[in-house]
Amino acid sequence: MPALQRILLKLSGEALMGEEAFGIHRGTIERIVAEVAEVNRLGVQVAIVIGGGNLFRGVAGGAVGMDRATADYMGMLATVMNALAIGDALERGGTKARVMSAIAIDQVVEPYVRPKALQYLEEGKVVVFAAGTGNPFFTTDTAAALRGAEIGAEIVLKATKVDGVYTADPKKDPNATRYQRISFDEAMVRQLQVMDATAFALCRDQNLPVRVFSIFKPGALKRVVLGEDEGTLVHV
Numbered sequence: 001m002p003a004l005q006r007i008l009l010k011l012s013g014e015a016l017m018g019e020e021a022f023g024i025h026r027g028t029i030e031r032i033v034a035e036v037a038e039v040n041r042l043g044v045q046v047a048i049v050i051g052g053g054n055l056f057r058g059v060a061g062g063a064v065g066m067d068r069a070t071a072d073y074m075g076m077l078a079t080v081m082n083a084l085a086i087g088d089a090l091e092r093g094g095t096k097a098r099v100m101s102a103i104a105i106d107q108v109v110e111p112y113v114r115p116k117a118l119q120y121l122e123e124g125k126v127v128v129f130a131a132g133t134g135n136p137f138f139t140t141d142t143a144a145a146l147r148g149a150e151i152g153a154e155i156v157l158k159a160t161k162v163d164g165v166y167t168a169d170p171k172k173d174p175n176a177t178r179y180q181r182i183s184f185d186e187a188m189v190r191q192l193q194v195m196d197a198t199a200f201a202l203c204r205d206q207n208l209p210v211r212v213f214s215i216f217k218p219g220a221l222k223r224v225v226l227g228e229d230e231g232t233l234v235h236v
């Protein structure tokens with residue numbers, strides 16, 4: 001029996017690369033999608049926000065001399081490609097899915113319309129939100145917080161490359177230790193970079209908890225949905 005009825009799952013774009021240097025690795029996306037389908041079959045309403053780091057990051061474009069806002073729009077378009085890939089993989093695996101974009105791109109993806117998204121969720125379809133918030137200078141973490149609040153998700157599940165929130169970036173500091181729970185305020189005061197401060201602040205203000213866990217750990221998503229202890233809970 002799931003402990004959660006409606007979740008906003010933030011999937012790392014970079015995780016879609018698998019062992020590759022960039023892009024989308026077929027086997028990896030199929031494994032992730034199979035885990036999403038499994039929790040969907042348990043009756044959990046699933047909305048997904050996908051990152052774009054495997055294809056493009058606006059800050060990187062900005063750093064090499066591009067106009068930052070233009071680079072960010074490129075980053076948002078990268079998330080549209082990932083969202084299409086996730087939607088396609090879900091449908092191929094037999095799970096009904098709908099992709100909705102925050103940027104008008106009607107020939108490719110239907111636009112994000114909140115009541116429509118809620119209708120799809122109630123019908124049991126997985127909804128994949130593409131193009132982040134639709135605005136430059138934001139991230140898909142903030143989009144996850146925003147859409148999570150809009151659809152009344154009980155929690156934002158950040159499925160990422162590390163298995164929780166650490167005292168420091170575990171990829172840089174081998175002595176970093178993992179928190180089981182941490183408050184939004186403490187995470188922001190300590191400037192823990194696992195999620196950007198805008199996303200943390202929005203979740204805190206909307207009393208929307210976040211659980212950070214590893215996308216690479218098989219079965220982790222199902223364990224979270226069943227209410228088992230996994231990763232780190234970030235709370236008010």
Ligand SMILES: Nc1ncnc2c1ncn2[C@@H]1O[C@H](COP(=O)(O)OP(=O)(O)OP(=O)(O)O)[C@@H](O)[C@H]1O
Binds near residue numbers: 013140141192
């Ligand atoms: N204190 C910390 N605890 C955990 N991870 C941290 C911390 N500080 C920095 N990180 C880094 O944050 C990363 C996760 O955030 P990041 O925004 O890079 O990924 P993502 O949002 O999952 O991916 P993408 O942007 O591709 O969608 C981890 O891979 C980790 O190396």
Ligand SMILES: O=c1ccn([C@@H]2O[C@H](COP(=O)(O)O)[C@@H](O)[C@H]2O)c(=O)[nH]1
Binds near residue numbers: 058072078079141
């Ligand atoms: O609301 C948003 C979301 C994303 N972007 C741009 O897209 C890239 C990729 O997203 P990640 O969250 O880093 O995976 C991001 O770097 C931004 O350039 C955006 O502008 N607005």
